[in-house]
Amino acid sequence: MPPKIKSPEDREKLRTLILDAARTLFVELGIEAVSMREIARKINYSATTLYNHFADKEALLQAVCDEDFLALASGMRDIMQLPGLIERIQALCIGYAQFALSHPNHYRLMFMTPRAPCNLDITKIQQGNTEQDGYAQLKLVVQAAYDAHLFKADITDSELIAQTLWASTHGVCSLEIALGHETWIHWTDIEKRLHLMQSAILRGLLQHPESLN
Amino acid sequence: MPPKIKSPEDREKLRTLILDAARTLFVELGIEAVSMREIARKINYSATTLYNHFADKEALLQAVCDEDFLALASGMRDIMQLPGLIERIQALCIGYAQFALSHPNHYRLMFMTPRAPCNLDITKIQQGNTEQDGYAQLKLVVQAAYDAHLFKADITDSELIAQTLWASTHGVCSLEIALGHETWIHWTDIEKRLHLMQSAILRGLLQHPESLN
DNA sequence: ATAAAAAAGTTAACGGTGTTAAGTTAACAG
DNA sequence: CTGTTAACTTAACACCGTTAACTTTTTTAT
Known part of the structure; x- marks a missing residue:
């Protein structure tokens, strides 16, 4: 009935x-x-x-993820209020990693699964909109740091810098999600992996790495 | 009949x-x-x-991947013959990336997909065996470089270094495989992304980054 | 030589999946 | 009171991985 x-x-x-x-x-x-x-x-x-x-299963899962990714973007918006540029970049990476590791299934669906050319059609998140897109926020602060000449002089593409920062944190997180439970690798502590990755990549990118805390 | x-x-x-x-x-x-x-x-x-x-579909796919991964490990064994330690590390990363990007489906199955706790039972590759396991080879050369004090003095765990190097290259490759076709990201050239990642991470890890070519 | 066993295949079936077509029931509009 | 439409159902289609049961051939044992 x-x-x-x-x-x-x-x-x-x-x-x-x-x-x-x-x-x-x-x-x-x-x-x-x-x-x-x-x-x-x-x-x-x-x-x-x-x-x-x-419409279908894909759309349903996309909707689930969208909701939670808006929460991520919102967290990033808060982080963007921090005073220092480098401080902001570091905090963005940490926040991103925390989200990835605490929502591994979401993360896997969004960033570890190849999709049909464009599921922009499906997602309701407005990519590029700073309010909703985490990557856009990273790009913003990286651009600001670039304009302030904080990166090494021979690196001349701020988009490339942003993507490298993204890939570095993504590398640690996605490896942890996919293979973190494999026992044949003697994994070091995930916190240590994240920390070394971040300090190393920033030391390698920044003009004055000694200024890192 | x-x-x-x-x-x-x-x-x-x-x-x-x-x-x-x-x-x-x-x-x-x-x-x-x-x-x-x-x-x-x-x-x-x-x-x-x-x-x-x-035995089942999983075992079949594992067998497919095993074959090709042995080829990867074999290529890495050749690279291990190079004279310089850092040269070797760089070449390992490049070779690894080339494999990942030219065998995206293999790569996805092996390194981007969480699996039941141990599919060691399935794979015939002997993990840890330098002859067959690419990661073991990376660990070896990193350990050698560590013993030669080539890394910054405040980094005291060579396994952590190896995992960070792995994660950095994996980050670029897996992001390219999963999202490389998305148009809402203005991707820079994949070669440039790989190159910046490698030079940045090594600059961040090495004691004398100025010695990089 | 003949009977039993094993090997290499097959078809049919089970229980699952995403998805669509067709049908049912209830609420509203005229 | 009659359509119409929204909300929901059951039944079905075409797939999937996997297993059971069966057939046919070859090998082995007596």
Whole structure:
């Protein structure tokens, strides 16, 4: 005895009910546990109902991730209030890493999985919008530091610098997520790996690395 | 009219026939195109035949990757013959990156996908064996450089250094594989990204970075 | 030589997946 | 009171990995 015409609020309520059920499975059991039928079972609806709210599984997962990535971007916006430029860069990397390691499944879906040429169509995050896009914020502060001649003189592309900083933190995090549980590698402490990566990369990029704390 | 008892050579022949079909699909169409049925169709056998040669899909893909990773390790063994320690480290990173970018699907399966605690049970590569394990070779040369006091004095863990070097190259490669086709990021040239990463990380780690070419 | 065993394949099936088509029921609009 | 439409369901399609049961051939043992 299902049908009951719903107010827009009710509709929104069901949407977030689906979203939350999907997130729970996603976070707890990993992406392989997220099936449309499983999500539906969890909230006592049929699987096809999910398709009234999301085009397909991809769109649903994207929506889950979008929500949490907005939280990341928001955290970064706070970090951008810090006084020092280098301080800001360091804090951005640390915040980014904390997010990655505490949301490994999200991170994997967003940054470790090749996707169809453009799922911009799907995501609702406005890329390049500083308010919503973490990379845009990194680019901003790197550009400021570049303009202040904080980087070595022979490095002449601030976008390249930003991407290198990103890749360095991403390297540590993604390796930890993918292989951190492998026992044949005698992993050192993840904190130490993050710290050495950050200090090394900044020492290698900055004109005056001795100014690092 | 199928059954024909086969000599061990014949059996081996079919095994590599399966392996090659799997590799072709894997490399060309990506991992999602590799289904047991699809592989079987390609070589005109039934899907169940594959299970006479491989325990399951995971084992088959692992076998495909193992073969190619032995080639990588072999290339690294050649690089280890280079005279200079730093030269060797640089060449290892470059060779590693070339492999990753020319075998993105292999790379993704091996280094970008979390796995059950230990698929050592599956892989036939002997981890830690310098002959077969690329990471072991990196560790070796890093240890040698460490013993020669080539790294900054405040860095006191050579395993940590090796893992940082690995993560730095992995960061550039995995980001390129996962997001290199995204258009909302204004990617700089991949060669430049690799080069800046390597020079920056070495400048940050080495005691005498000015000695870099 | 004949019977039993093993090998190398096959088809059919199980339980799962994402997704769509068609049907059902309830609320609203005229 | 009759459409229409929204919300939801069941049934189905075409796939998937994997296993069980079966067939046919070859080898081995008596």
